[in-house]
Amino acid sequence: MVHRTEIESHLQTMLDAGRFRDYGPNGLQVEGKPEVLKIVSGVTASLALIEAAIEANADAILVHHGLFWKGHDGRVTGWLKARLEKLLAHQVNLFAYHLPLDAHGELGNNAQFGARLKLVADARFGDQDLGFIGAPAQPLTVAALAALLQFRLGRAATVVEGDGRLLKRVAWCTGGAQGYFEAAIAAGADAFITGELSEPQAHYARETGVAYFACGHHASERYGAAAVAAQVAQQFGLEHQFIDIDNPA
Structure with a gap:
């Protein structure tokens, strides 16, 4: 007690x-x-x-x-x-x-979400350093990352494929962080994972070649x-x- x-x-x-x-x-x-x-x-x-x-x-x-x-x-x-x-x-x-629970380096939403995908952040980006970015153990295809997300979260992500490059640098920020996509691109990401997709991000993905994965606000923050x-x-x-x-x- x-x-x-x-x-x-x-x-x-x-x-x-x-x-x-x-x-x-x-x-x-x-x-x-x-x-x-x-x-x-x-x-x-x-x-x-x-x-x-x-x-x-x-x-x-x-x-x-x-x-x-x-x-x-x-x-x-x-x-x-x-x-x-x-x-x-x-x-x-x-x-x-809210944001304090997103940001914690070991127990927070982003750290725990990354751990389930075997992604370890080596840098932060975006407002208040809420975005995480790192390299997977080995480069992934867009299809492989989509399959991994579905396996871990139990639901299919909405995917905008970008230019089909191998994903050597993956950025993520759980929940409604679609506004972080441009910062993820600037940080050198080949792919960005978050919970939601708004209208502009599909165009950014197609025009920059950086893949975008929206896997659910709730699903990414469990x-x-x-x-x-x-x-x-x-x-x-x-x-x-x-x-x-x-x-x-």
Whole structure:
């Protein structure tokens, strides 16, 4: 059993949360019971995850996508009311870390995603150094990387093939990082992997020859929260359970 403030202090330090310019607050977003015995991790603080965590007797939830974002008008209605109502009624703490959880060099979304593809970053790129880039163990074809992504993630990626070159340098940034594609190209990537594809990136891939892989926002971000929560559980002797709420995005 550990006090929630100890967990938050540990997370803030481990993830270096204060250095990021982010889209919402990182840390404890909803205060629940003071003492924590079990922590559930997941990608998004959806109602389904909250209900599953309550069913699993969790005292705290750790997610990548929390409840509060810049631009929200502050009204507690509709879906936000429903989620908060459940958390407060059952006194479940909600911890959320967005960009800090993407960036951590060992436990973050990008590091954990790369590990599953046997990609090790030797450099960073893009705003706040969130993008990772490195060389695969051996050069890959576009088809081989697409097959590897499908095998690891359980879903086919949307692929814009570029000029068909061998992929000697692969860049990646999980989630909705399509805006990092130009920085990946400038960093010398032969391929870029992220979660989503917007209209401009297909043209950039065709015109520069750099292959583009969109493998799903949720699918690419299933690993960081689980790895961080597992570390917290080990640090404080807590029970941990990862709960994956399926999302086609």
